[in-house]
Amino acid sequence: MAVMKTTREVKGVGLAIPRPDGPEKVTGQVQYVADIKPKGMLHAKLLRSPHAHARIVKIDTSRAKTLPGVRAIVTARDIPELKRKAPTRAHAVLAIDRVVFVGQPVAAIAADELAIAEEAMDLIDVQYEVLPAAVDPLKSMQVGAPPVADAGTEADTSEALAHSGVAVAKTEAAPTKAVNVAQQAKLGRGDVAKGFAESDVIVEKTYRVPMVHQGYLEPHAVLAQWDTNGQLTLYSSTQGSFNTRSEVAEVLHIEENRIKVIPVECGGGFGGKIRALCEPITAVLARVTKRPVRYVMTRREELDAGMPAPQVIIKLKTGAKRDGTLTALDAETVIESGAFSGAVLTMSAVFVSSVYQFPTFEVRASEVLTHKPSIAAYRAPTAPQTFFAIDSQMEQMARELGLDPVEFRMRHLMKEGDPMANGQPWQSNGAKQCLARLAEHPLWKSRAEWKASGGKDGRGLRGVGLAVGGWIPGLQPTGATVRLNPDGSLQVLTGQVDIAGTNIALAQIAASAYGVDIDKVKITTGDTDTAPMTGLSAGSKTVYTVGTAVLQAAQDARRQTLEIAAKEMEAAIEDLEIEDGRVVVRGVPDKGVTLASIGKKGNLYMSKVPPVLGVAHPAFAVQAPAFAAQLARIEVDPDTGEVTLHDFVVVQDAGKAINPLGVEGQMQGGAVQSLGIALTEGMMYDDAGRLMNPSLLDYRKLTAADLPNIETIIVEVPAPAGPFGARGVGEPPIVPAPAALANAIHDATGVRLTEAPLTPERIALALASR
Amino acid sequence: MSKQILSCIVNGESTEVLVQPYVTLLDALREDLGLTGPKEGCGTGDCGACTIHLDGEPVASCLMLAMQVRGREVRTIEGLGTNGTLHPLQEAFVRLGVPQCGFCIPGALMAAAALLNEHPRPTEEQIRYGIAGNLCRCTGYTKMVAAITEAAGALPAKGA
Numbered sequence: 001m002a003v004m005k006t007t008r009e010v011k012g013v014g015l016a017i018p019r020p021d022g023p024e025k026v027t028g029q030v031q032y033v034a035d036i037k038p039k040g041m042l043h044a045k046l047l048r049s050p051h052a053h054a055r056i057v058k059i060d061t062s063r064a065k066t067l068p069g070v071r072a073i074v075t076a077r078d079i080p081e082l083k084r085k086a087p088t089r090a091h092a093v094l095a096i097d098r099v100v101f102v103g104q105p106v107a108a109i110a111a112d113e114l115a116i117a118e119e120a121m122d123l124i125d126v127q128y129e130v131l132p133a134a135v136d137p138l139k140s141m142q143v144g145a146p147p148v149a150d151a152g153t154e155a156d157t158s159e160a161l162a163h164s165g166v167a168v169a170k171t172e173a174a175p176t177k178a179v180n181v182a183q184q185a186k187l188g189r190g191d192v193a194k195g196f197a198e199s200d201v202i203v204e205k206t207y208r209v210p211m212v213h214q215g216y217l218e219p220h221a222v223l224a225q226w227d228t229n230g231q232l233t234l235y236s237s238t239q240g241s242f243n244t245r246s247e248v249a250e251v252l253h254i255e256e257n258r259i260k261v262i263p264v265e266c267g268g269g270f271g272g273k274i275r276a277l278c279e280p281i282t283a284v285l286a287r288v289t290k291r292p293v294r295y296v297m298t299r300r301e302e303l304d305a306g307m308p309a310p311q312v313i314i315k316l317k318t319g320a321k322r323d324g325t326l327t328a329l330d331a332e333t334v335i336e337s338g339a340f341s342g343a344v345l346t347m348s349a350v351f352v353s354s355v356y357q358f359p360t361f362e363v364r365a366s367e368v369l370t371h372k373p374s375i376a377a378y379r380a381p382t383a384p385q386t387f388f389a390i391d392s393q394m395e396q397m398a399r400e401l402g403l404d405p406v407e408f409r410m411r412h413l414m415k416e417g418d419p420m421a422n423g424q425p426w427q428s429n430g431a432k433q434c435l436a437r438l439a440e441h442p443l444w445k446s447r448a449e450w451k452a453s454g455g456k457d458g459r460g461l462r463g464v465g466l467a468v469g470g471w472i473p474g475l476q477p478t479g480a481t482v483r484l485n486p487d488g489s490l491q492v493l494t495g496q497v498d499i500a501g502t503n504i505a506l507a508q509i510a511a512s513a514y515g516v517d518i519d520k521v522k523i524t525t526g527d528t529d530t531a532p533m534t535g536l537s538a539g540s541k542t543v544y545t546v547g548t549a550v551l552q553a554a555q556d557a558r559r560q561t562l563e564i565a566a567k568e569m570e571a572a573i574e575d576l577e578i579e580d581g582r583v584v585v586r587g588v589p590d591k592g593v594t595l596a597s598i599g600k601k602g603n604l605y606m607s608k609v610p611p612v613l614g615v616a617h618p619a620f621a622v623q624a625p626a627f628a629a630q631l632a633r634i635e636v637d638p639d640t641g642e643v644t645l646h647d648f649v650v651v652q653d654a655g656k657a658i659n660p661l662g663v664e665g666q667m668q669g670g671a672v673q674s675l676g677i678a679l680t681e682g683m684m685y686d687d688a689g690r691l692m693n694p695s696l697l698d699y700r701k702l703t704a705a706d707l708p709n710i711e712t713i714i715v716e717v718p719a720p721a722g723p724f725g726a727r728g729v730g731e732p733p734i735v736p737a738p739a740a741l742a743n744a745i746h747d748a749t750g751v752r753l754t755e756a757p758l759t760p761e762r763i764a765l766a767l768a769s770r
Numbered sequence: 771m772s773k774q775i776l777s778c779i780v781n782g783e784s785t786e787v788l789v790q791p792y793v794t795l796l797d798a799l800r801e802d803l804g805l806t807g808p809k810e811g812c813g814t815g816d817c818g819a820c821t822i823h824l825d826g827e828p829v830a831s832c833l834m835l836a837m838q839v840r841g842r843e844v845r846t847i848e849g850l851g852t853n854g855t856l857h858p859l860q861e862a863f864v865r866l867g868v869p870q871c872g873f874c875i876p877g878a879l880m881a882a883a884a885l886l887n888e889h890p891r892p893t894e895e896q897i898r899y900g901i902a903g904n905l906c907r908c909t910g911y912t913k914m915v916a917a918i919t920e921a922a923g924a925l926p927a928k929g930a
Contacts, residue, residue, distance in 0.1 A: 022864035023856065025872035026879060028807020028847035035806035115792060215907050217811045217819055217873040267809070267873030268907050299812035500870045500908065661867040668910030669870065696816035696905065704911040705902035709894075 011519070012512030013724050016661040019501040033221035033237050033264045034296045041223070042071055044285050044295035045117035046278075047107040047124050048305060049099035052133035052371035052689025053146060056097050056126065059107060064123035069116035072288045073124070074108045079284055081253050085153040089307065089340050089374050090247050090276040093284065099128070100148055100339040101373050102690050103305025110285040110293050133371040133689045137311060137336035140180045140370045147179040148339055148369035155182040155341040155367065182341035183367040187349045187421045190360030195328025199319030201400050206315045207389035209738065209756040210682035211336070213308040214378045215673075215701050218267020219297040220306070222279050224286035232286075233260045234279055239269040239497055240536035245528045247276035252283060262527040263497045266537075270673070271377030272307055274538050275342075303694040307376030308683060310343055311336040312385035314352065318393055324403050326412055329353055329361040331389075335382060340374035343367045346422070347472070348382040352390050354421040355431075355468070356412040363421065371689045377538065379670065380471040380731035384677050384738055387469040388756060391739035395465070396752060405743075406439045409468060429727075430653025430717030431627035435468055437715055438629040438651045450633060451747060460635035460644065463748025469674075469735025470627030473728035474539025477619040479532025480549035482510055482557040484612035486603050488581050488596035490514060490557070492523040494546055495534030500666060500730065502542040505658040506550045509543075509723050513554035514561075515578035516595070532617060540626055540728025543658055547723040549616045557614025564598050564609055624719035628652040628732035630671060632744045641764030643679065643745065648737075649711045655719040655727030663729050668710040670733025676702045678738040682757050778839045780805070781849025789836045796820045798836035799846060807847035807876045811905070818904030821877035822846045828884035830903075847876035850883060858924040859883055862917035870908035878904040882918045891922055 024030045061073045076082050076094045086092035095106050107124055111117035134140035134148060196202060223235040232254070238244045241261040249256045266273060278295050286293040297306070313334040319327040331352045335343040345367050353361040391409075398408035413435065414420075416428045438444060447464035454462025483491040492510045496502060507521040514521075525531070535545060558578065565583035566573040569591060577586050584592035602611030633647040650667045657663040680700040684692040693699040718725030738756050746752050751766040773788040780803060789798045799805045799822070808831055811819035815830040822831045823845040851857045856864070859882050869875045878901055885892060885900030892900065897918045898911070906914065 016867075018864055018867045019869070022867070022869055023860075025869035025875050026847075026856065026860040026863045027851065028805075028876045030872055031806070032809070032873065034810070035800070037801070113790075114797075115790070215905075217817060217871065217905060217907055218809070219811070266871060268871040270907070296810075299814065299817070501867065665867055665870055665909060665913060668912045669908045670910075672910035673907065695814055696812050697814065701905050701907070703902040703905065704898040704915065707898070707911060709915065710910050710912045 010511055010515055011517040012508045013658050015508060015518065016659060017504065017518065018661060019504040030265050032218055032267050033223055033235050036223055036235055036264065038225065038292045041292040041294055042110040042112060042289055043114040043117050044282055044293050045109045045121055046105040046281065047109070047121045048301070049095065049102060049104045049106055051099055051128055051130050052102050052135065053131040054099050054128035055131060056095060056099065056106065057129055058127040060125040061107060064109070064120040067116065067120050067123060069112040070109060070120045071112065071291065072110045072285055073120065074284055074288060081251065085150045087154055087156050088275065088342065090251050090280055092340070093251065093280045101305065101371050103301065103373060105281065108281050108285055110289050134180060135370055135372070135685055135687060135689045137313065137334055137368045137370055141178050141334065141366060141368045143178050145178065145180050148371055180369040181366050182337065182369050183345050185345050185349060185365045186363065187353065188362040192328045192330055192360045192362045195360035196319045198321065199327045200322040201397060202317065202319045203393055203396050203400065204317045205393060205754050206313065207392065207754045208313045209311065209385040209388055209677065211308045211311045211372070212378065212677055212681045213303055213306060213683060213699065214270040214272035216268030216270055216272055219299060219302045220273065220277050221296040222282045223292060223294040224282040225292040226286055226290065231258050231260065232283055233262065234283065235262045235264045236279055237266050237273060238263055239266065239273045239499070239538050241495055241497065241528050242533055243274065243536055244276050244279060248279050248283060251280045260527055260529045263525060266497055266499045269499055269537070270379045271381060271538060274536055275307065275376050277307065299696060300694050303699060304691055305373050307374060309378035309381065310375040312348065312382055314386065314389040316352070316389050316393055318397060320397055320401060322401065324401055324408055324411060326356065326358050327360065329358040331363045333363065333365045335365070335367050336370055337367050338370055338372040338374040341367060341369065342374060342376065344381045348386040350421045351383060351386040354419065355414055356390060356394055357414050357418055361421070372685065379673060379734040383469060383471050383731070383735045384674055387467065387735050388738035388742065391467040391469065391736065392742045392752070392754065395743045395746065406435065409435060413468065427623055427625055428717065428720055429625035429627055430715050431468060431470060433715050433717055434627050434629040434651045434653055437713060438466055438631055438649065441631060441649055443631055443633050443647055443649060454635060454748065460637050461748040462635050463744045464631065464633050465740045465742070465744025465747050466629060466631040467736040467739035467743060468627065468629045469732060470625060471540055471731035471735065472623050472625045473544055473731065474541045475620040475623060476535030476541060476545060477617065478535045478546050478549045479617035480546065480553040481532060482514065482550065482553040482614035484557060484561060484595060484599040484602065486596065486600040488520070488594060488599050490516060490521045492521060492550055493526050493531055494550065495526050495528065495531030496542060496546045497537040498525055499537055501662045502537065505543050505662055506547055508658050509547050509550050510554040512724070513551045514558045516581065540730040543726050544624060544719070544722050544728050545620055547658070547726060549618055551723040552616030552618060553614040555614070556616060557612050560612045560614065561595065561598055565593050568593055622721040624655065624722055624727040626653060626728045626732045628736055630736040630740045632737070632740045634744045634748060636745060636748045636763060638767060641760035641767060643758065643763065645675070645708055647708055648675070649713065650733055651713040651715060652729065652732055653715045653717050653727065654729050655722050656716055656725035657714050658724065658726050660714060663714055664712045666729045667712045667733045670730065671710050671737060672702055672707060674734045674737030677756060678741040678758055680757050774837060776836055776840060778841060779843040781845055791837055793836050794832050795834040795836045795839055796831040799831060805846050805848050809873055809876060811873065818881060819874050819877040821880040821904065823880060823884060826887065828881050847879060850879060857883065859918065859921040862921040866913050866917045866920070868909060868913045868917050874904055874906040878906060878914060886922055886925060890925060
């Protein structure tokens with residue numbers, strides 16, 4: 001369907017306007033799951049394993065059950081649906097006879113008060129036989145390591161599929177006897193040995209980024225309620241109500257139409273709320289007690305037993321000729337998934353070998369299980385870690401070759417049509433435009449002066465660094481409807497969970513596609529009983545996919561509206577236009593009918609005019625890679641290793657910024673998450689698999705006082721299949737900062753750090769051993 | 771343990787409520803008084819989402835027992851605006867598009883309001899330190915700092 005042009009610019013796409021639910025959010029009126037409290041509601045707590053790996057010898061709940069106010073205590077034997085070889089965390093509702101990470105739920109309690117449920121936890125007696133734990137992924141890959149999954153458990157690849165069609169990259173299963181290697185893939189092209197033989201410069205480094213937690217400020221929360229007909233209602237803090245419904249239906253063996261998921265306001269997800277986590281156990285407690293049950297995780301539980309991002313270790317060897325020609329790349333990537341499989345294995349391999357076009361390469365990727373909490377997505381899963389490796393490496397190669405680091409990158413950065421590692425062509429994207437725009441920035445142009453201004457008179461060592469990073473946004477079929485109301489306003493319905501402010505962008509698309517101003521459009525997120533099936537709010541795909549559905553539904557509604565008007569005015573449909581709330585004949589402004597009159601007739605007793613109902617439910621085939629480039633201007637204290645971030649710039653290709661206010665918010669928020677991975681964040685485990693920094697005091701997220709203003713520059717390289725040319729914007733900004741900071745630190749000090757976070761301690765030690 | 775009567779002033783109104791002596795001020799506000807604007811992001815005073823004003827000073831309501839506020843004045847996000855109109859800070863937060871997920875916003879606004887009480891014309895550094903106890907994972911703080919700066923311009927200077 002071609003986009004029908006309106007003769008008059010409506011207030012829609014391109015406007016920087018605030019989200020309409022802002023007033024509710026700033027007054028505390030918006031309700032999250034923990035704010036909802038139906039009559040008779042019980043509070044849930046989960047008793048969790050203190051051991052990373054142990055056999056459960058006995059669970060005695062008899063004392064806890066006698067505590068007044070305790071309504072139910074559930075263990076694995078009380079859940080008939082529970083099976084061994086759980087492929088995902090959601091399936092492993094409670095541990096059966098073996099725990100595989102610290103914090104794994106062993107028993108669940110529902111009580112009148114939270115304090116009673118907490119007291120009951122102390123009265124449950126669990127006897128464990130502690131077993132050796134596999135904590136280090138490199139040791140866990142070895143033959144003879146303590147097994148994590150039950151023998152015969154299949155690897156879970158659905159996470160990768162949810163994110164990106166790039167998961168179809170051809171993979172080669174390598175035979176392995178190591179029990180904890182869940183998946184392996186090998187990608188390659190050309191004669192790597194020959195490539196290295198022809199190299200003048202070879203750089204070999206091993207990069208490591210630890211597990212990091214998404215840190216959404218609202219912990220996981222769910223409220224479950226069964227009615228007398230056996231219908232389950234779940235109020236859930238989720239990034240995708242339909243996906244949550246499917247997962248819960250599968251785990252509890254009930255039909256999907258017996259579950260209604262109401263996507264309550266989601267207090268942040270960033271990938272961590274894609275998969276079901278505590279929905280099944282809360283539903284079980286509500287079923288057993290026949291009461292509404294609410295479960296809200298504590299921050300400690302989130303850090304101990306949430307679903308963080310994997311640790312990624314990349315051993316990288318790259319070669320080039322003296323003139324800067326790339327020759328070969330050899331990479332070994334290890335992705336540590338914790339206790340259950342689910343890593344996006346091939347994205348890292350694709351990024352490491354084909355964002356910069358190496359003529360020959362070989363990548364061997366492994367997903368390794370350990371006795372730690374299983375991982376989930378975190379905004380561009382594995383991309384910040386992978387670009388940390390490849391963009392640090394490109395900078396290092398340019399320096400060793402004596403070449404300009406931007407020119408060297410520009411020469412090798414892929415463009416549309418170049419092959420990805422899996423042989424498929426790169427789609428149209430703005431990676432080069434982002435880097436070129438950043439290279440024009442005064443902070444980059446003046447980097448020599450900045451560097452020269454440091455180091456003397458007791459001042460710190462100064463440097464500037466930049467890096468590229470991106471993501472290939474996911475695709476998922478999705479639906480939308482657009483109705484014309486009897487007063488001439490529009491009503492848009494999807495099931496899209498609006499976390500960051502995507503609903504306003506979708507409404508802007510509807511306004512421009514139909515031909516009314518944005519203030520005439522209302523958009524609603526429906527629950528799974530009422531909304532058209534809608535995909536996840538993840539994978540940078542809301543505007544690209546749901547936006548397309550809304551665009552097509554609005555076009556459909558427009559076509560129906562014009563057909564009705566054409567009949568009424570006895571005019572040809574091609575001569576009609578929508579202007580100021582009226583359908584008019586082009587060039588004859590007096591002749592027209594109002595949208596309100598058309599809308600009214602659609603709901604009039606005995607009317608022969610059908611109601612206008614635009615419907616679209618597209619599926620998608622063409623991905624739109626989305627890239628950003630970031631620059632950091634820093635100062636390093638030569639004694640303490642402390643980094644002060646003076647300036648930070650994000651350039652990003654939005655395709656078309658449907659709502660620049662929202663796009664900037666994504667760029668700034670993503671950049672700060674990227675800076676957190678670069679500078680302060682990391683989950684630290686002891687040898688027994690216990691998290692050593694299980695609080696937001698010890699696990700340091702960046703605060704306002706740590707940061708400068710984040711400057712944003714939006715580049716628009718239209719995505720051919722995106723609505724109005726838009727492409728995904730959520731994920732790219734979390735990618736480049738670890739490499740940009742490592743490059744800036746190298747510029748300032750001459751030391752190359754390859755292990756994140758780039759802490760003062762690591763920098764000071766590296767400076768001391770120069 | 772039996773419940774006790776807590777008498778205090780909440781958002782300008784004298785309030786009496788029965789609370790368990792072991793509940794935190796945050797839980798009493800949320801569960802017993804139905805004021806769910808303040809949020810629990812950590813329960814250990816590290817995230818700032820539960821920030822309220824106690825006798826005009828910003829405090830983490832998750833770190834206090836409810837009974838500690840006997841006879842004192844509590845103000846939550848629900849009491850920041852007046853008579854249904856938004857406080858200049860709230861207005862600026864909306865206009866500049868600060869809220870994304872929104873979970874940190876009630877606490878951040880209360881911290882910002884306390885900051886402006888102390889420094890009606892704050893520098894950027896004062897703003898950044900003023901909200902340093904409020905973690906936000908969506909915005910990167912840039913728009914938040916801008917909104918506080920704008921609101922400070924809209925508020926009458928102290929003594930004016």
